[in-house]
Amino acid sequence: MRILHTTPVQDGFSMPAEYAPHEGCLMIWPERADSWQYGAYAARKAFLQVIDAISQSEKMTVLCSEAQYDNARAQLPERVRLVVMETDDAWARDVGPTFVINGKGERRGIDWGFNAWGGAVDGLYPSWERDNRVARKFCDLLENDCYDKRDFICEGGSIHVDGEGTALVTEACLLSAGRNPDLSREQIEQTLCDYLGVQKVIWLPRGIYNDETNEHVDNVCAFTAPGEVVLAWTEDESDPQYALSAASLAALEAAVDAKGRRIKVHKLPLPAPVTITAEECEGLDLCDGEPTRTPGERLAASYVNFYIANDAVVMPAFGDPMDEKAQAILQELFPTRKVVAIPARDILIGGGNIHCITQQIPRA
Numbered sequence: 354m355r356i357l358h359t360t361p362v363q364d365g366f367s368m369p370a371e372y373a374p375h376e377g378c379l380m381i382w383p384e385r386a387d388s389w390q391y392g393a394y395a396a397r398k399a400f401l402q403v404i405d406a407i408s409q410s411e412k413m414t415v416l417c418s419e420a421q422y423d424n425a426r427a428q429l430p431e432r433v434r435l436v437v438m439e440t441d442d443a444w445a446r447d448v449g450p451t452f453v454i455n456g457k458g459e460r461r462g463i464d465w466g467f468n469a470w471g472g473a474v475d476g477l478y479p480s481w482e483r484d485n486r487v488a489r490k491f492c493d494l495l496e497n498d499c500y501d502k503r504d505f506i507c508e509g510g511s512i513h514v515d516g517e518g519t520a521l522v523t524e525a526c527l528l529s530a531g532r533n534p535d536l537s538r539e540q541i542e543q544t545l546c547d548y549l550g551v552q553k554v555i556w557l558p559r560g561i562y563n564d565e566t567n568e569h570v571d572n573v574c575a576f577t578a579p580g581e582v583v584l585a586w587t588e589d590e591s592d593p594q595y596a597l598s599a600a601s602l603a604a605l606e607a608a609v610d611a612k613g614r615r616i617k618v619h620k621l622p623l624p625a626p627v628t629i630t631a632e633e634c635e636g637l638d639l640c641d642g643e644p645t646r647t648p649g650e651r652l653a654a655s656y657v658n659f660y661i662a663n664d665a666v667v668m669p670a671f672g673d674p675m676d677e678k679a680q681a682i683l684q685e686l687f688p689t690r691k692v693v694a695i696p697a698r699d700i701l702i703g704g705g706n707i708h709c710i711t712q713q714i715p716r717a
């Protein structure tokens with residue numbers, strides 16, 4: 354594997370959309386006791402359902418610790434490849450490589466810098482060295498060359514692309530003080546253009562209320578096709594989410610994409626606010642001597658955090674009456690894929706959802 358110091362654009366590579374064909378998917382076996390309540394037993398059951406749904410149509414690779422290998426192997430379907438690789442947690446979207454392809458059958462990975470969503474400013478755990486090495490190690494495993502961009506802090510969940518020259522990000526995340534404080538908005542945009550191969554970046558002001566990633570775009574808005582997005586939405590004006598979603602809607606309505614198109618916005622309803630219980634908090638270890646959650650805390654629940662697999666769209670469900678409505682909307686937007694809803698409360702407690710725990714490996 355070569356470590357590259359050029360840019361994907363210089364070399365003719367760009368990031369394909371998630372709805373383009375995948376060779377496979379990467380996930381990580383959950384274990385961290387301050388993220389996953391009660392020894393991660395319930396989280397693993399939810400991860401296993403996600404793995405089952407995606408691996409029906411994609412080659413699945415799961416990473417796990419040496420200590421968890423036998424347990425994970427015993428629970429994973431035979432068709433899933435399990436590889437021992439030490440990580441700090443289980444967020445494959447954020448610590449895995451962002452893949453780029455060149456239309457000549459070649460694929461490479463981008464190794465962004467990772468600092469646990471904000472480093473010393475507002476990072477979510479105190480050390481992240483193992484996570485920061487996952488992207489490069491995984492490129493090595495796949496024998497894909499790898500762009501070294503560790504001097505730029507970026508997580509996979511903070512970017513979406515349409516595959517036709519447009520990226521979607523949030524200002525709250527990309528301009529946060531804990532990521533690239535020495536870079537201007539223009540420099541950040543240029544970096545995204547150089548590495549993702551896009552010509553246009555659409556900036557949404559905000560993401561989902563109380564999203565501890567500084568409001569990753571993948572929880573609030575996602576491309577469903579070139580020129581079309583779903584946006585997490587509530588009609589409840591008293592909900593703090595209302596102003597956030599309304600600001601993003603205004604930004605989308607004012608935007609044109611790289612092809613000069615207006616963006617078609619499909620509102621995807623949010624579930625009623627989801628809060629963590631005292632019993633769930635009891636099952637979490639302390640992180641650096643501090644609780645990671647407090648009883649009654651609102652979790653950043655959103656149906657937008659879905660994964661687009663080759664034959665399926667795998668979406669979170671919360672046991673809410675809106676589950677069915679959201680599923681029906683997504684089914685209409687993805688008519689060639691089966692929309693599979695997976696009870697995801699035990700993933701959400703960790704701080705993210707199905708998109709955050711998966712990373713697609715595009716077909717080259």
Ligand code: KQY
Nearest residue numbers: 444477510703704705709
């Ligand atoms: O991408 C994500 N949503 C990951 C959130 C990590 C939270 C750590 N507790």
